Amino acid sequence: MFIKNLCFENYRNLKNSSLSPAENINIIYGNNAQGKTNLIECMWLLTGGRSFRGAKDRELIAFDQEFARVKASFFSTSREQTVEILIQHNKRTPFLNGVQKNYLSEIIGSFCAVIFSPNHLTLVKNGPDERRNFIDSALCQIKPSYAMFLSRYRKILNQRNALLKAIQKTPSLIDTLDIWNERLAGEGSLIAFHRYAYMKEFSKLSSQFYQGISNNTESLETACRTGYHSTSDMPREEIKHCILNSLRRKQEEEICLGYTIKGVHRDDMTIKINSKDAKSYASQGQQRSAVLSMKLAEAALLQKSKGEPPVILLDDVLSELDSQRQDYLIHRLDNFQVFITCCNTNISAQNKFLIQNGEILRTE
Ligand SMILES: Nc1ncnc2c1ncn2[C@@H]1O[C@H](COP(=O)(O)OP(=O)(O)OP(=O)(O)O)[C@@H](O)[C@H]1O
Ligand SMILES: [Mg+2]
Structure with a gap:
């Protein structure tokens, strides 16, 4: 393209x-x-x-x-x-x-297109939201129906949160909570499944780009980090099971708080350079090289799914x-x-x- x-x-x-x-x-x-x-x-x-x-x-x-x-x-x-x-x-x-x-x-x-601007350094520097958005926007360009999964999840999450608050006042409503646990885990597992599949290839490619940029002197590792299980190679039904279990385990705490603390809306991506957390230890140049490698991996995966390369926009990257x-x-x-x-x-x-x-x- x-x-x-x-x-x-x-x-x-x-x-x-x-x-x-x-x-x-x-x-x-x-x-x-x-x-x-x-x-x-x-x-x-x-x-x-x-x-x-x-x-x-x-x-x-x-x-x-x-x-x-x-x-x-x-x-x-x-x-x-x-x-x-x-x-x-x-x-x-x-x-x-x-x-x-x-x-x-x-x-x-x-x-x-894939864009890199100095604003994107917040991918390493800021909290999990930006890293989740990064994977989600990349997936939306590849698979437009993914945007629908996200919006359905968001609606179910809002409804479950409203119910958690309602249970504080009317405890008998707890009987309906498991229906929402099921729904949230079902939609969440669909999102997690696509994120894992994406991250598997993404991690390999971004680490190859990073090796190239650093002339084989340094390494980059990226991986999904979730609060409901630790291995990523799972069929969707098993992911759903893990999410459901963690929702049920935390349900008492969530009723007190009035919102959902477990699920794909809390997923994160770890970014390590030479096996050390990039946010805490990497230099400016290393952080820039890491974000750049991630953007190039995004471009390569977009190329693979579309059958043609996206345009690459690099603002002030040098x-x-x-x-x-x-x-x-x-x-x-x-x-x-x-x-x-x-x-x-x-x-x-x-x-x-x-x-x-x-x-x-x-x-x-
Ligand atoms: N709506 C607007 N109408 C007219 N000028 C605008 C508008 N918005 C921004 N500008 C001007 O555009 C100019 C160029 O901005 P831009 O960010 O593209 O600069 P740049 O060449 O990338 O500079 P730098 O090297 O500092 O990044 C700025 O001076 C800004 O004031
Ligand atoms: Mg500029």
Whole structure:
């Protein structure tokens, strides 16, 4: 998959223009505050995802304008297609091949990309939510029905939590709790089963990428961490059984608290570098290399499931990496269309674009 042409109108500070990138590595360079991240962000929006900077829709529209538009023609499944996002009235409207869609979820999976930005270092640094979201969003791009499993789980969880609170006031309601234990364990086991299957391949690939980036001098290990059992190679029915048991065991405590403490909504991923917890011990460069390896593994798995490589968007990835790690990145990704932003001009690549004050100039 690759972008043949990208055009944007009233998008943040970018001057209305279009860009025809190369099918492999594209370097976007320029001084601070010129529009490099804005360019990466507008490409990412075409996947149907939210701004990775957590921006509100109206913040994406250039100051003093009413709307913004981003459109790309891209090559996928052996044909040229178009995807467009119109941002207006504080919402984003998607169009696929010229046809307006009601929901952004309807275009997820059409134009596929993997994004790395310095914000993603929170994957290592922050709590479990971000790591769970990472696996869940990766799975949603591969298997759109996974989003439905998540939303069903969330509804059951809310209902069970409401019941736990109700039991505090009306203890006889405890008779109905086991129905919700069953439902939560059933839907949860479906999610856990897909997460385990994904993590199995993901762990192998991210550790291979990490070895490459560190020139075989360091190792990366990632694994699922759950509160209901310890082995991951289990059929779905057995996972359900484990979740159900742990729900029943904790039920008294959960009634006192009024919410559910066991289940897939509390899953986490461990990330270790050289067998040590990355959050507590890894250096900045190591954490960056780990997140990058995880993103590349995500891209490789997306490629495997779609039968074609996603576009890779790397915002400000090169800073904090030594020249050998930078070199590995630039050369290892030659079979993907890649956009890499950076401030310096001394990176040797065939396709370079300079951004100055929102204006993009092809320089090589
Ligand atoms: N809605 C908007 N309208 C106009 N300009 C905006 C809007 N939102 C952000 N900007 C401006 O866009 C400029 C470029 O931002 P961007 O984050 O793309 O810079 P950058 O080139 O990535 O810089 P750095 O190297 O520091 O990361 C900023 O100066 C910002 O003020
Ligand atoms: Mg930037």
